[in-house]
Amino acid sequence: MIISNPKGTQDFLPLQSGQKHLVETRFRETVGLYGFSEIVTPTFEHTELFLRSTGLTTDIITKQIYQFIDKGGRDITLRPEGTPGIVRAVLQYNLKLPVRMFYIGPMFRYERPQKGRYREFYQLGVEAVGEIGPDIDVEIIEIGSRFFTGLGLKDVITKVNSVGCAVCRPKHRTELGLFLERNKAKICDDCKGRAERNPMRIFDCKEATCQELYINAPKIVDYLCFDCQQHFQSVLNELVERKIPFELNKMMVRGLDYYTRTAFEFVSSSSELGAQDSLGGGGRYDNLVEDFGGPKTPAIGFALGLERIMLALGTPRPIRKAVYIIPLDPSIQKQGKELLRLLRNANIPALLNNPDKNLRAGLGIADNLACEYVIIIGSEEVKKQIYTVKNLVKRTQKQVPQNQIIEVLTNKENQS
Numbered sequence: 001m002i003i004s005n006p007k008g009t010q011d012f013l014p015l016q017s018g019q020k021h022l023v024e025t026r027f028r029e030t031v032g033l034y035g036f037s038e039i040v041t042p043t044f045e046h047t048e049l050f051l052r053s054t055g056l057t058t059d060i061i062t063k064q065i066y067q068f069i070d071k072g073g074r075d076i077t078l079r080p081e082g083t084p085g086i087v088r089a090v091l092q093y094n095l096k097l098p099v100r101m102f103y104i105g106p107m108f109r110y111e112r113p114q115k116g117r118y119r120e121f122y123q124l125g126v127e128a129v130g131e132i133g134p135d136i137d138v139e140i141i142e143i144g145s146r147f148f149t150g151l152g153l154k155d156v157i158t159k160v161n162s163v164g165c166a167v168c169r170p171k172h173r174t175e176l177g178l179f180l181e182r183n184k185a186k187i188c189d190d191c192k193g194r195a196e197r198n199p200m201r202i203f204d205c206k207e208a209t210c211q212e213l214y215i216n217a218p219k220i221v222d223y224l225c226f227d228c229q230q231h232f233q234s235v236l237n238e239l240v241e242r243k244i245p246f247e248l249n250k251m252m253v254r255g256l257d258y259y260t261r262t263a264f265e266f267v268s269s270s271s272e273l274g275a276q277d278s279l280g281g282g283g284r285y286d287n288l289v290e291d292f293g294g295p296k297t298p299a300i301g302f303a304l305g306l307e308r309i310m311l312a313l314g315t316p317r318p319i320r321k322a323v324y325i326i327p328l329d330p331s332i333q334k335q336g337k338e339l340l341r342l343l344r345n346a347n348i349p350a351l352l353n354n355p356d357k358n359l360r361a362g363l364g365i366a367d368n369l370a371c372e373y374v375i376i377i378g379s380e381e382v383k384k385q386i387y388t389v390k391n392l393v394k395r396t397q398k399q400v401p402q403n404q405i406i407e408v409l410t411n412k413e414n415q416s
């Protein structure tokens with residue numbers, strides 16, 4: 001029997017799951033402030049959907065998708081990202097526009113696993129379909145900023161750029177092509193491939209020699225058409241107006257080809273992340289709905305990587321919550337059960353020690369289960385109707401009359 005998880009997957013053990021839940025809760029709260037509602041789409045779709053979204057023309061579609069023929073002969077792909085499924089749903093159900101949606105769920109890409117990069121990974125994302133901007137562009141960037149600040153991640157930088165549109169890109173593409181042709185001898189093999197397929201992606205190259213060379217390469221933001229220029233300037237002005245810290249980065253282009261105009265990325269300088277320092281990003285995708293056969297519809301969104309956010313947050317500490325009841329003698333088990341029922345009925349999580357475990361063993365279990373309180377009941381306590389309540393967080397204990405137990409456990413003021 002195989003007793004390890006498949007390469008590139010990750011188990012969220014109880015402690016990590018607690019942290020995952022916390023991140024997701026913060027995310028829901030933050031996007032809720034901006035009027036986003038949840039959408040849940042399937043984890044797999046018809047392969048054609050991903051083939052049709054122009055964002056996946058290159059690396060992802062060729063090498064990285066989990067594709068299979070199901071038992072009914074359908075060509076199916078595990079979703080490598082959230083946007084295509086959501087755009088499909090918008091068209092399929094003819095959703096009234098504009099619409100603001102968010103999602104949380106697993107995505108799948110057959111990539112080389114490394115720290116912070118998995119083959120099954122979770123994304124937290126937003127999509128605003130039907131708003132031309134530039135206000136929504138800024139709102140979306142602000143959501144990311146607010147979310148990271150709320151999590152206590154202070155070292156996140158927001159890089160902002162514009163990647164233009166179908167009007168302004170061709171001229172830039174030609175100029176960039178000429179630049180790459182002139183410098184063919186100096187660029188890495190990966191970049192030679194990119195130069196043929198999609199030259200703008202060369203800016204993603206991590207090779208130091210390429211990076212240095214591209215400082216002097218033509219940047220799309222310097223080739224923007226009048227409309228794109230206006231849009232971008234408004235975005236920048238509004239970011240300043242709203243006091244959202246950002247960095248204009250002309251070399252920042254996003255991984256997906258379908259982005260238009262505003263593109264942005266959230267980068268962490270946390271030492272936990274190393275080379276995988278991007279916590280996520282997004283951009284405008286004004287042509288995607290049309291590419292899917294819908295009407296021309298402006299849209300913008302982002303996707304954040306849950307595993308990297310968790311890495312940046314650091315190892316979680318257990319959150320202590322339940323009450324562990326230890327009757328000191330099997331004859332008192334009945335009183336223990338009564339208290340157990342009383343606590344649960346009052347919505348207080350509670351557990352009861354098994355009679356075959358003594359006090360010492362019981363305290364060990366309570367600690368393992370990250371309980372907040374231990375209540376010890378001995379025969380004297382039963383007689384006096386006064387129980388010993390130990391607070392495992394504050395490492396204190398006190399005697400509490402039985403009829404005040406609930407009050408003491410639920411009243412944070414009284415806790416000691």
Ligand SMILES: [Zn+2]
Nearest residue numbers: 165168225228
């Ligand atoms: Zn343009």
Ligand SMILES: [Zn+2]
Nearest residue numbers: 188191205210
């Ligand atoms: Zn390169």
